[in-house]
């Protein structure tokens with residue numbers, strides 16, 4: 715029986731992961747903000763025969779409330795085998811440039827809230843001496859691009875935090891996985907014009923996440939070809955890069 719904590723459980727990528735986990739015996743503690751959607755996600759997992767699905771409504775920008783949520787999650791599940799952190803927003807970069815409050819709120823949604831969660835989770839997982847922390851970052855964190863550098867900055871912070879945390883928790887048997895998706899067809903990207911050839915489904919990404927957890931991978935690009943795309947993007951000389959609008 716796998717005990718799974720999903721933070722940002724309403725995310726399309728997270729629900730695809732949960733459905734794959736539900737094919738084996740599993741117990742879930744789901745955390746999300748939109749309660750109506752959360753109950754639908756929970757009902758779907760129960761209908762698949764899952765023995766325990768508990769929900770907890772929380773706006774993850776409410777950082778002081780993380781502790782009581784985690785206390786409830788750990789007391790419900792006992793041991794946490796996998797914790798997936800999946801919440802996030804795709805900020806309007808132009809709005810972030812005009813309004814510092816918008817910029818900081820978006821930085822909190824995508825960066826600070828994840829770091830706050832991981833700081834508390836790390837200590838609990840360190841005590842357990844087992845389990846996986848799987849964290850959804852993004853290819854956007856690999857380089858600050860003019861079209862979305864607020865989001866990219868937050869994701870870069872998450873990726874770097876995970877790298878340090880991985881080296882700390884490795885010594886006590888806890889696995890930290892950094893997940894860097896490219897373009898995924900989810901509510902987050904609805905309305906954007908994205909190249910069809912590069913657009914993955916949440917199911918595809920969930921399969922990659924599952925495999926990476928099983929194989930104890932440190933970090934993945936999903937789909938895999940984003941490792942090549944980002945290798946190219948990271949290596950564009952600054953003189954040329956600053957002339958682009960990507």
Ligand SMILES: NC(=O)c1ccc[n+]([C@@H]2O[C@H](COP(=O)([O-])OP(=O)(O)OC[C@H]3O[C@@H](n4cnc5c(N)ncnc54)[C@H](OP(=O)(O)O)[C@@H]3O)[C@@H](O)[C@H]2O)c1
Pocket residue numbers: 722723724725726727728746747748749751772773774775800801802803823850851852853894895896897898899900901902903
């Ligand atoms: N889609 C892509 O192309 C793509 C690419 C790279 C990385 N990612 C990352 O993948 C992760 C999952 O995103 P997705 O593509 O699955 O998009 P999604 O379906 O839109 O899910 C994002 C979820 O984040 C939750 N959320 C946002 N702010 C929150 C807050 N303050 N408190 C609680 N929940 C909050 C929303 O929850 P509610 O529904 O409860 O409001 C929403 O369900 C995110 O970290 C995203 O940055 C996505």
